[in-house]
Amino acid sequence: MKPTSLRRFKGFALLSTLSVGALTFAATAQADTTVHAVMHSALRALDPVSSSATIARNHGYMIYDTLIGIDAEFNPQPQMAEWEVSDDGLTYTFTLRDGLTWHDGTPVTPADCIASLERWAAYDAGGKLIMDNTASLTALDDKRFALTLATPLGDLIGLLSKPSAIPAFMMPEDVASTAPGQPLPNQIGSGPFTFAADEFQPGVRVIYERFDAYEPRSEPPSGTAGSKEVYVDRVVWVHMPDVQTTVNAINSGDIDFIERTPFDLLPLLEGNPDITTDVLDPLGMLTVARMNFLHPPFDDARIRRAALLAMNQQDVLSALVGDPRYYQTCASIFGCNTALATESGGESLTSGGNLDEARALLEEAGYDQTPIVLLQPSDVATLAPQPVVAAQALRRAGFNVELRQMDWQTLVSQRANRNTPSEGGWNMMFTNFGVDSIWSPTINLLLISTGEEGGWFGWPTDPEMEQLRTDYAFAESEEQRKAMAEAIQEHAMEQTTFIPLGQFQNVTAWRNELSDVVEGPVPVFWGMQKNN
Amino acid sequence: MFSYFIRRLLMAIPVMLVVALAIFLLLRLSPGDPAVIIAGDMASPEQVASIRAALGLDQPIYTQFFIWIGNMLQGDFGTSLISQTSAMTMITQRLEPTISLAIAAIVFTVLISVPLGVIAAWRQGSWIDNLVMSVSVVGFSVPVFVIGYLVIQVFAIELGWLPVQGYRSLEDGFGEFARRLVLPALTLSSVYIALIARMTRASMLEVLKEDYIRTARAKGLGQRLILFRHALRNAAVPILTVIGTGFALMVSGVVVTESVFNIPGLGRLIIDAVLARDYPVIQAIILLTAGLYVVINLLIDLSYAVTDPRIRY
Numbered sequence: 001m002k003p004t005s006l007r008r009f010k011g012f013a014l015l016s017t018l019s020v021g022a023l024t025f026a027a028t029a030q031a032d033t034t035v036h037a038v039m040h041s042a043l044r045a046l047d048p049v050s051s052s053a054t055i056a057r058n059h060g061y062m063i064y065d066t067l068i069g070i071d072a073e074f075n076p077q078p079q080m081a082e083w084e085v086s087d088d089g090l091t092y093t094f095t096l097r098d099g100l101t102w103h104d105g106t107p108v109t110p111a112d113c114i115a116s117l118e119r120w121a122a123y124d125a126g127g128k129l130i131m132d133n134t135a136s137l138t139a140l141d142d143k144r145f146a147l148t149l150a151t152p153l154g155d156l157i158g159l160l161s162k163p164s165a166i167p168a169f170m171m172p173e174d175v176a177s178t179a180p181g182q183p184l185p186n187q188i189g190s191g192p193f194t195f196a197a198d199e200f201q202p203g204v205r206v207i208y209e210r211f212d213a214y215e216p217r218s219e220p221p222s223g224t225a226g227s228k229e230v231y232v233d234r235v236v237w238v239h240m241p242d243v244q245t246t247v248n249a250i251n252s253g254d255i256d257f258i259e260r261t262p263f264d265l266l267p268l269l270e271g272n273p274d275i276t277t278d279v280l281d282p283l284g285m286l287t288v289a290r291m292n293f294l295h296p297p298f299d300d301a302r303i304r305r306a307a308l309l310a311m312n313q314q315d316v317l318s319a320l321v322g323d324p325r326y327y328q329t330c331a332s333i334f335g336c337n338t339a340l341a342t343e344s345g346g347e348s349l350t351s352g353g354n355l356d357e358a359r360a361l362l363e364e365a366g367y368d369q370t371p372i373v374l375l376q377p378s379d380v381a382t383l384a385p386q387p388v389v390a391a392q393a394l395r396r397a398g399f400n401v402e403l404r405q406m407d408w409q410t411l412v413s414q415r416a417n418r419n420t421p422s423e424g425g426w427n428m429m430f431t432n433f434g435v436d437s438i439w440s441p442t443i444n445l446l447l448i449s450t451g452e453e454g455g456w457f458g459w460p461t462d463p464e465m466e467q468l469r470t471d472y473a474f475a476e477s478e479e480q481r482k483a484m485a486e487a488i489q490e491h492a493m494e495q496t497t498f499i500p501l502g503q504f505q506n507v508t509a510w511r512n513e514l515s516d517v518v519e520g521p522v523p524v525f526w527g528m529q530k531n532n
Numbered sequence: 533m534f535s536y537f538i539r540r541l542l543m544a545i546p547v548m549l550v551v552a553l554a555i556f557l558l559l560r561l562s563p564g565d566p567a568v569i570i571a572g573d574m575a576s577p578e579q580v581a582s583i584r585a586a587l588g589l590d591q592p593i594y595t596q597f598f599i600w601i602g603n604m605l606q607g608d609f610g611t612s613l614i615s616q617t618s619a620m621t622m623i624t625q626r627l628e629p630t631i632s633l634a635i636a637a638i639v640f641t642v643l644i645s646v647p648l649g650v651i652a653a654w655r656q657g658s659w660i661d662n663l664v665m666s667v668s669v670v671g672f673s674v675p676v677f678v679i680g681y682l683v684i685q686v687f688a689i690e691l692g693w694l695p696v697q698g699y700r701s702l703e704d705g706f707g708e709f710a711r712r713l714v715l716p717a718l719t720l721s722s723v724y725i726a727l728i729a730r731m732t733r734a735s736m737l738e739v740l741k742e743d744y745i746r747t748a749r750a751k752g753l754g755q756r757l758i759l760f761r762h763a764l765r766n767a768a769v770p771i772l773t774v775i776g777t778g779f780a781l782m783v784s785g786v787v788v789t790e791s792v793f794n795i796p797g798l799g800r801l802i803i804d805a806v807l808a809r810d811y812p813v814i815q816a817i818i819l820l821t822a823g824l825y826v827v828i829n830l831l832i833d834l835s836y837a838v839t840d841p842r843i844r845y
Contacts (some may be wrong), residue, residue: 042804044612044614044615044804044808045570045614045615046615046616182586183616201622201625201796202612202614202615202617202622203615203796203800203801203804204625204626204796204800205796238794240697240794241791241794241800241803242791242792242794244681244792245696245697245791245792245793245794248684248688248689248696248697249696249697249698249794251689251696252688252689252695252696254695254696254697254698379807406563407807408807409564409569409807409808409809410563410564412568412569413563413564413565413568413569413809414563416565416568416571416580418577452577
């Protein structure tokens with residue numbers, strides 16, 4: 001029974017004086033609905049702004065809200081605030097909507113939002129871009145605040161609405177004032193769920209309860225935009241380290257929802273009529289190889305390009321996913337099926353590679369058989385196959401490859417090592433990015449080309465790329481932005497800023513007691529209903 | 533016995549100090565930097581350095597060690613670097629599932645393995661002896677996770693008698709608590725049933741050849757009385773030793789069973805802590821486990837005097 005029909009039913013029952021029994025039934029029908037979900041990772045760090053972990057981002061969307069959401073078609077939409085832009089494109093006036101309160105009952109104010117934006121900018125490259133170009137950020141009254149830029153920034157709303165790495169979550173002013181490196185003093189947000197702090201067990205389970213005072217928007221839910229009305233009482237994220245146990249648990253009804261189902265265990269769920277399997281985020285993830293620009297041989301663009309020419313996406317995706325329903329070859333640095341997608345310059349990746357040209361480039365560059373060190377995380381199923389397949393492809397092209405196996409957290413430490421490979425550094429690593437976190441030049445971390453100052457691991461130095469990114473951010477029309485994005489794609493392929501190895505979708509599974517599961521780049525639990 | 537007890541407790545202090553020093557040094561010398569893990573994807577070397585300083589990881593190792601020991605002496609075992617939760621709180625949250633599982637497994641083990649070992653010794657060379665020994669070999673040989681998946685398939689999925697996973701606290705009611713412990717306890721005890729059944733059999737075989745057993749038989753005592761009062765009691769010392777160390781091993785080595793049955797215990801906590809380089813949590817768990825070993829060994833030694841009146845301290 002949907003809430004609207006439930007409310008009608010309650011009214012009818014009252015009017016017809018049959019209310020007592022009917023109300024009791026209605027109340028129990030909706031009482032104590034708890035969704036048990038197994039997410040892709042355990043939640044340990046609770047600050048979604050200082051942590052770039054996807055699970056921390058997902059936690060952020062449960063308890064915090066954003067000024068602007070993004071719908072399933074990647075269009076920014078008002079969420080906590082509506083906005084107006086001055087004719088000169090310099091002043092953005094945000095007006096908070098009515099009814100916004102923090103979980104402790106105090107109202108959301110412009111001062112809270114200003115402090116939150118400043119904290120966000122201290123951690124996020126997009127936020128920094130905005131703040132570096134901000135002339136003033138001031139409260140106008142108890143509902144409105146104005147952000148005035150030094151020069152027009154056409155992508156400002158896109159940056160404020162981005163759903164990944166790192167979304168601009170709003171926090172109370174005292175929480176947002178927490179010094180960098182310090183833990184947040186509490187988990188008070190203004191989002192649709194509250195955080196059950198007493199029941200939190202890091203790495204085991206986290207419990208969210210419906211925030212009854214939340215005033216949802218009237219539009220239907222879409223992505224991180226629209227109504228965030230919650231129809232269940234509690235959501236419990238349980239961490240299960242064993243994937244077989246997770247599958248057994250959903251089959252037996254112990255849990256209701258698996259965010260990412262292992263591809264090799266999908267047949268065990270697809271044969272169960274009580275379970276739905278579907279892709280909630282059609283854009284999925286782009287798997288990529290990243291080279292270290294600091295050390296030979298990948299400090300030479302020709303050798304980086306030779307590595308790209310050696311790769312065959314079909315081989316990588318077959319090993320990684322296996323089931324062709326859930327992957328596609330894609331040479332776009334922004335991911336395919338996105339507004340800015342173009343595969344220009346990456347044709348060899350999707351057509352089986354070009355070993356002859358790779359060998360010729362290696363010879364031209366005078367590659368001296370210096371071993372290249374590839375990092376392989378052996379304990380992450382979605383990252384373990386890529387280095388093995390890539391190593392074989394690189395060897396065929398003539399590279400001397402050393403595959404270094406380790407657990408993921410060791411890799412996380414080692415990839416930050418800027419020394420030479422013989423001193424603990426590396427030459428090539430692999431990772432997966434949600435397409436929602438790379439689909440434009442301003443949010444795509446892999447394109448930052450400022451070298452060791454602010455660049456992502458691999459640390460490319462490429463002033464031309466930086467200029468192209470800046471031009472994109474300050475472009476005034478969609479046509480201009482699209483043209484700039486195409487130029488960036490071609491330049492990235494020529495310089496081999498990174499190598500796209502293909503796109504794949506994660507499969508979500510849920511028991512049929514759940515309905516109205518919301519599609520989008522972030523797994524969300526508003527809009528969802530559960531029939532006990 | 534009291535002075536012996538005190539003496540043993542005092543002897544534990546240097547043991548714990550050596551363990552503390554060893555684990556501290558091992559962690560600091562192993563690869564991986566918690567500051568880098570905490571800092572995230574976009575951190576600059578300066579930000580990583582400031583996190584390292586905030587955590588005290590930029591201090592010389594000996595300074596870090598003495599700060600840690602000093603805090604511990606005041607009851608402060610540190611705070612998780614990752615979740616910012618007290619290490620002792622995290623351990624307390626995970627202790628109940630692990631201890632419950634270990635106790636249930638040791639109860640299963642004793643109830644099944646000791647009678648099997650006694651019977652096998654009593655009927656040495658018979659089909660029942662051969663059967664017990666063959667089952668022991670299987671118990672030793674099959675990995676715990678395989679046994680776990682097998683019992684889940686049979687008792688939880690096919691027959692539907694028991695839940696497939698999860699843990700319920702005793703506070704939520706004994707029935708559900710016990711139902712969820714049966715399969716993991718059975719799984720965990722499989723190796724120990726095999727080990728202790730063989731140990732009991734060997735020990736009993738030695739004792740059954742003794743003169744006083746022949747005398748007891750000559751006096752016309754019943755078989756049950758001879759086996760369980762005269763023989764088993766005299767064979768108990770090595771069996772108790774294995775049961776005691778088995779319990780300590782279960783507490784510190786249940787990680788596979790906890791993963792397969794999704795039990796949020798100490799085993800999983802230490803694996804998570806090691807993978808995240810969460811030094812305070814790892815150190816606290818290792819020290820706790822070492823302390824547990826010391827206490828259990830002491831209890832085993834004291835129990836000898838209870839089972840064998842000839843032993844006095």
